[in-house]
Amino acid sequence: MSAIRRFLILAVLAVAACAPVYRNHGYVPPELDLAAVIVGQTTVDELPTLIGRPSSQGLLTGSGWYYVGSRWRHYGPYEPEEIERQVVAVTFAETGTVANVERFGLERGRVVALSRRVTDSGIADVSLIRQLMGNLGNFTAGQLID
Secondary structure (H helix, E strand, C coil), X not given: CCHHHHHXXXXXXXXXXXXXXXXXXXXXXXXXXXXXXXXXXXXXXXXXXXXXXXXXXXXCCCCEEEEEEEEEEECCCCCCEEEEEXXXXXXXXXXXXXXXXXXXXXXXXXXXXXXXXXXXXXXXCCCHHHHHHHCHHHCCHHHHHC
C-alpha cells in the first residue's frame, strides 16, 4: 500500500472520528398520541394504552405522571452536552380523570411551557353553602322587595 493511500485512509478515519454522536434518553409521547388524551374524560387506567407508562410519577399518589426525554451530543473528547429536553406532565383530578396536559422544553437553559391543556371549573373546593353565603353581600334589601 502506498503512503498516499495510507494517508487518505487515516484522514478519512480522523474526519469520521470528529463527527458528533447523538443519543436520545427517556421517552416523550408524540403530539399525535397526546391528541388522543381528552382532558376531563380520559382516565388513569386508559393512559398506558394511549401514550405508554411514564418515566416518573409525582410524590403523592395520583398527583401526576411525567414523561421526560432528552437529546445529548457527544463530540470527540468534549463533555456530552444536552441540546434538547422535553417534559410532558399529565395531572389528574380527584375523580381519576386527566385534569391537565402540559409540555415543557429547555430553551437557553430555562424551562418553557410549550403547550398546555387545562380544564378548570373555577369553583373547585367550594361547597354549595359557601357559594350561597358568598352571595349575601351582593344584593340589597330593595332588590328583595321588588
